[in-house]
Amino acid sequence: xxxKSHSDLLLKLNDFDYPCPQHLIAQEPIADRxxxxxxxxxxxxSTKDLHVSDLTTELSPNSLLIFNESRVFPSRVLGQLGTxxxxxxxxxxxxxxxxxxxxxxxxxxxxxxxxxxxxxxxHFNPNLTATIMARYDDNAGNGLVKLAFxxxxxxxxxxxxxxxxxxxxxxxxxxxxxxxxxxxxxxRYQTVYARETGSVAAPTAGLHFTSELLENLKNQGVELRFxxxxxxxxxxxxxxxxxxxxxxxxxxxxxxxxETAAAIIAAKRDGxxxxxxxxTTFRSLESLYQIASGDPEKFTxxxxxxxSTDLFLRPQSNGxxxxxxxxxxxxxxxxxxxxxLFMLISAIIxxxxxxxxxxxxxxxxxxxxxxxxxxxxWL
Numbered sequence: 471x472x473x474k475s476h477s478d479l480l481l482k483l484n485d486f487d488y489p490c491p492q493h494l495i496a497q498e499p500i501a502d503r504x505x506x507x508x509x510x511x512x513x514x515x516s517t518k519d520l521h522v523s524d525l526t527t528e529l530s531p532n533s534l535l536i537f538n539e540s541r542v543f544p545s546r547v548l549g550q551l552g553t554x555x556x557x558x559x560x561x562x563x564x565x566x567x568x569x570x571x572x573x574x575x576x577x578x579x580x581x582x583x584x585x586x587x588x589x590x591x592x593h594f595n596p597n598l599t600a601t602i603m604a605r606y607d608d609n610a611g612n613g614l615v616k617l618a619f620x621x622x623x624x625x626x627x628x629x630x631x632x633x634x635x636x637x638x639x640x641x642x643x644x645x646x647x648x649x650x651x652x653x654x655x656x657x658r659y660q661t662v663y664a665r666e667t668g669s670v671a672a673p674t675a676g677l678h679f680t681s682e683l684l685e686n687l688k689n690q691g692v693e694l695r696f697x698x699x700x701x702x703x704x705x706x707x708x709x710x711x712x713x714x715x716x717x718x719x720x721x722x723x724x725x726x727x728x729e730t731a732a733a734i735i736a737a738k739r740d741g742x743x744x745x746x747x748x749x750t751t752f753r754s755l756e757s758l759y760q761i762a763s764g765d766p767e768k769f770t771x772x773x774x775x776x777x778s779t780d781l782f783l784r785p786q787s788n789g790x791x792x793x794x795x796x797x798x799x800x801x802x803x804x805x806x807x808x809x810x811l812f813m814l815i816s817a818i819i820x821x822x823x824x825x826x827x828x829x830x831x832x833x834x835x836x837x838x839x840x841x842x843x844x845x846x847x848w849l
Contacts, residue, residue: 535695579614580614598633636653
């Protein structure tokens with residue numbers, strides 16, 4: 471009998487593929503956020519079809535529900551070179567640059583990158599220009615630019631909220647993209663509780679919640695708390711390495727508030743269920759617990775401060791699973807094949823279980839990805 475080596479048993483990128491019919495990829499959100507369908511999966515593998523509004527009965531009254539309150543900003547801007555060539559800039563983060571106090575300086579992705587050489591001037595409509603200051607690669611080998619817009623930071627943010635474009639994922643197609651001030655996506659591709667501006671993609675699990683549903687959950691005795699994780703460019707960048715361990719995650723800033731940390735410790739002590747809304751919320755909580763070395767007291771001490779995470783959870787081999795400390799359940803959307811998000815799901819319930827859950831969703835015609843339906847995974 472032939473024995474497989476350890477390297478043969480390690481999971482590769484294509485192990486995280488699954489059949490994904492294109493017609494199920496949601497292009498538009500449904501009118502009522504909480505009317506989205508909800509596939510509930512229990513630890514024994516059984517499933518139940520509900521709607522998001524049914525969380526009022528699916529969650530026990532003393533549950534703790536935690537959300538990511540990061541706010542998406544219109545991070546795509548479209549410009550032209552003096553020669554007339556079109557340029558797309560995808561803003562990642564604003565940089566404090568002492569040498570340019572009268573300008574708004576940013577790190578960004580650009581397309582086509584070959585045209586964005588240092589000192590190149592890009593024109594944006596209306597009445598705005600930017601100059602490319604530098605070009606470089608990040609630690610994952612992705613090309614980035616540093617550019618300075620010719621207005622102060624507050625003026626640029628005002629301009630961006632009107633004339634930037636909502637950073638919809640590439641699988642959502644818009645034939646004629648609309649600037650933010652006139653785009654229906656500006657309000658819809660945003661959670662109703664968003665507060666901390668900084669994300670270049672929505673924490674999409676939270677898109678299903680309405681103010682009415684949140685109020686109903688509170689009235690049922692469910693405790694609601696928040697974290698902030700600013701979703702970065704890594705959300706859009708595919709895994710390109712066949713050996714998934716070679717994939718480099720982008721770092722993202724997160725903060726778990728002191729009240730949220732205290733609520734988690736109390737819930738764990740009392741044996742109450744803790745549910746993360748979205749993979750970004752889960753990664754924030756688990757990242758803080760890991761840097762606290764599993765010490766609940768240190769977990770509380772480290773709360774209320776901004777930290778950086780590049781946590782990449784994935785199973786190394788078939789049957790490998792990760793047991794979270796903080797959460798008992800994850801409410802999330804359906805994620806792309808071969809993505810780090812599907813790998814995370816596979817890490818906490820197992821690869822075969824993740825594939826089976828997604829096969830069930832596909833067979834029942836659930837809508838997929840950012841504007842699609844949701845699932846609740848009980849661990």
